[in-house]
Amino acid sequence: MELAPELSDETITGADLQSERIESVQYARVTFIDVDFTDATVLACTFTDCTFRRCEFAGSTHRNSAYLGCQFTGCGFFAASYDGCKLTGSRIKSSRLRQVKVRSGAWDFMTLHNVTLDGCSLRDVRMTESDLTGLKARGVQLRDVDLTSAVLADADLREADLRGSIVYSIDPAETLLGGAIVTAQQAIVLAANLGLDVRAD
Template identity: 40%
Template sequence: MADRVGGRPAAQTESTIRDWDDADPSGQTYRRVLFVDSDLTEVENRGGVFEECTFRGVRFNASTHTDAAFVNCTFVRCSLFDTTFTRCKLVGSLFDDCAHSLMKVTGGDWSFSGLPGADLKGAEFTGVKMREADLTGLRAQKAVLRDLDLSGASLQKADFTGADLRGSDLSTLDPLTVTLKDARIDVTQAMVVAAALGLEVRP
């Protein structure tokens, strides 16, 4: 399993739910629960809270999560195809060997989350706080990653080919360790990248 930010181990779960059919987590709180092989396809979750839970082989396909929280959770081999997160809190959560195709994230706080090596091709993240997130080896070709707070984030070996990065904090980006071919950035970001390359920017 991939390491969590700061090397913190996952919390020990205290109960298990298998084959969670007809799930409706809206307004409910779950703490230290292991969810195994559950199908949450097209679930509409409003305000559900998951604390230190582990999801193994769970299918979140086409589900929507609004004002929900997945704090310090662990997702292992989960499918998040076309999953939508709106104003959700995923602080400290780790994604390991998950599918993220067409995932859409708007607003919310994903600080200290871990997505090392994640395939975000075509995914959309807009206006999300991702401070000190582990995005090492991220594969984000043609992804939309706009207006993100990436201060302190780990971006080494990330592939942003064709990605839209406009408005995002690129202060920790080392252009010599990432792929930026055809990526879209704004003027302010161009100055940050130039400075990181050792160039002196003058009017």
């Protein structure tokens, strides 16, 4: 199936887009239901206020694309990759992200309530003011991630690699951090967040 270059206020159901190259499309308020994006390549596309229900993104590649204010419900993301993408204001729920790779991009103001990140890697990603309540990210690579003003209550970051990330918003009293990898400077920040009086001497 070939997608139209521009579309708004429509519903696409059951489309097979496996291995398709989707480039420079502009979609607004489009609902995708049971659409198969397996191994698709999405380049320089913009989806605004779109809804994705039970869609499959396994093995898909997304580059320099934007998903602004979108809703993802019950979707599969196994081994998907995002490079330089913007997901500002989007919400992912009832979905599991397995072995997803994210390289650079803006994921600000996102909502990932109780989402599981399994074997994922996020590097150089901005997640300022995102709601990550209950996020399950044990052992995940979160390198150089901007977590400024992010909400991480009840999140599980045990054994996660947090080096280079901004961790001022992480409260060790509310977030599981056992075995997490941090730098000495980050350790000082986290200790201060616990209420310790950290001094050089």
